[in-house]
Amino acid sequence: MSHVHVSNTKRIWTVFGILSLITIVEVFFGIVKPGFLHNNSLLGLNLLNWFFIILTLVKAYYIVYAFMHMEGETTALRYAVIIPLIFLVIYLLFILLTEGNYIFEVFKNATIKWNF
Secondary structure, three states, X not given: OOOOOOOOHHHHHXXXXXXXXXXXXXXXXXXXXXXXXXXXXXXXXXXXXXXXXXXXHHHHHHHHHHHOOHHHOOHHHHHHHHHHHHHHHHHHHHHHHHHHXXXXXXXXXXXXXXXX
């Protein structure tokens, strides 16, 4: 029995194109900073930052899906890898935003004013 080699060139270029498109959209929105996203906030963070967080998570999921070959795995294995990752990222965001807000308030209300 012989193994037939299948070229993944089209798949690689597709993944490259999708990840590049998402990155270009992120860079564009980072340069332009549309007012409707930059000036409105949700849960203490402006909508533009939420937009970046969501696009970064989409890129991370797609990288795991494509480069770790998760598309060929069972649904249970995919969920076993992705769900803890999503939970940990949300937990990390919560910790970073909570601690960052605390440090900001400490510096803002301190007797010594900091330039930041």
